[in-house]
Amino acid sequence: MERISILGFILAILYSITTELACNGHTHIGNNVQSEQKALIDFKSGLKDPSNRLSSWKGSNYCYWQGISCENGTGFVISIDLHNPYPRDNVYENWSSMNLSGEISPSLINLKSLKYLDLSFNSFKAMPIPQFFGSMKNLIYLNLSSAGFSGAIPSNLGNLSNLQYLDLSFKHPYDIDFEYSNHLFVENIEWMTDLVSLKYLSMSFVNLSLVGSQWVEVANKLPSLTELHLGGCSLFGSIPSPSFVNFTSLAVIAINDNEFNSKFPEWLLNVNNLVSIDISSSQLHGRIPLGLGELPNLQYLDLSLNFKLWGNISQLLRKSWKKIEVLNLFYNELHGSIPSSIGNFCNLKYLDLGENYLNGSLPEIIKGLETCSSKSPLPNLTELSLYDNQLMGKLPNWLGELKNLRTLDLSDNKFEGPIPASLGTLQHLETLYLPWNELNGSLPDSIGQLSQLQDLDVSYNHLSGSLPDSIGQLYQLQYLDVSSNHLSGSLPDSIGQLSQLQDLDVSYNHLSGSLPDSIGQLSQLQGLDVSYNHLSGSLSQQHFLKLSKLESLYMDSFHLNVSPN
Helix, strand or coil, X not given: CHHHHHHHHHHHHHHHHHHHHHHHHHHHHHHHHHHHHHHXXXXXXXXXXXXXXXXXXXXXXXXXXXXXXECCCCCCEEEEECCCCCCCCCCHHHHHHCCCEECCCHHHHHCCCCCEEECCCCCCCCCCCCHHHHHCCCCCEEECCCCCCEEECCHHHHHCCCCCEEECCCCCCCCCCHHHCCEEECCCCHHHHHCCCCCEEECCCCECHHHCCHHHHHHHCCCCCCEEECCCCCCECCCCCCCCCCCCCCCEEECCCCECCEECCHHHHXXXXXXXXXXXXXXXXXXXXXXXXXXXXXXXXXXXXXXXXXEEHHHHHCCCCCCCCEXXXXXXXXXXXCCHHHHHCCCCXXXXXXXXXXXEECCCCCCCCCCCCCCCCCCCCCEEECCCCEEEEECCHHHHHCCCCCEEECCCCEEEECCXXXXXXXXXXXXXXXXXXXXXXXXXXXXXXXXXXXXXXXXXXXXXXXXXXXXXXXXXXXXXXXXXXXXXXXXXXXXHHCCCCCEEECCCCEEEEECCHHHHHCCCCCEEECCCCEEEEEECHHHHHHXXXXXXXXXXXXXXXXXXX
């Protein structure tokens, strides 16, 4: 009996303690809820919201307010996502009307569990990044990209030791609207070495001219860094080699649009995890290292518009390039001929070697049948651009085997011979540029099979014969230029079926006969040039009434007359 009394006493005490803790806990949680709600209301009160995006920010259930996410069970705010849903590269009116602006209240400090903050693509015009952001030590994600902030980036952001994602970049660097351009700059970059958890860093078009070459050593001290974006940051001078390459996690480096005047940083060849390298338009010079082709994970390489990078394309493309998808070496000083081994690039989607000094002919055959699982060469290639080189010889039939090709640009070379009929098998082709070559023969009838073709330019060649009737089957065609050839015969009546055509240039040929009446059906036509031919007849006023979008018209006044009827 005594034991039962003691047990009852203990149970009573435990009940009392549990009840008290529960009550106190409930009070504590209630206080937290009030504190979190007040912090959000104070934050909202400082904002200007012309489109009323924050109309849901009322009532007590703030975890369901737009852009707010809470931790399950506690009511602590862990995420504020108020990025503009219409970034600037979308419809301007929508972007502008959805802008948040005004002041950012320091009440955000009271959100002790906040981990995610996104204010990107808004318009905090000329406002400095708030200093108190550096006190929000639980932040894992901070995105202030293209939000209108200006001035020096506060160094106390270095206090955010848990931060994994930091984006202070500007996504529209060439915007003429000064009001929304990026005026952020960094006076000293040493504070970044304290961001020991950082995986993603983007400061593109932030002015880093005051930090010199220090950015390399600083980035090298970030052990978890996976992506580094410093495009257009006014970096200059030589790209130094770090004392010890520690970029063990680095997969993406984009340091394009700078003014380095440097050789290619060969220490990148020791970073085996690299997936993407962009050092385009950055005044690099010297030889492109062959070791780039041996990086085991490289998928994207853009060294275009450096003007003075050089190398032998045959040697460069004979490397393995196991995973390469995008290879852009446009506008440099590459020389040599393209090897047949290029067909082994089974993952390649985009190849631009335009505006170099490539010579020789395209290989008669290319490898790939034995390498690629599709049993066809370059099975994923969508764009092939070899324009403005010194390539010669005939166009090989294997061009018609590039089944996924959307753009083929071989303009401004010395190609000769006929246009291969096999090009008609490229069912996905949207752009075909062959001007400024020495091609002869007629335009193949198979050209009419290119049902997706939008742009066709074969001007400044030696093509003869007549335009095939099949050209009227190119229902998506918007631009047709066959000028400066030796074409003869009449314009086919089928040309009136090109309902999307905006520009038609057949000038400087030997075309004869009358303009077909079907020309009047080209309701989208903006430019028409039929000058310097042997065309005759008249165009009625009705033709011109139908061509309501016509902006430019060039006719040989000696042979064509405009009839008033």
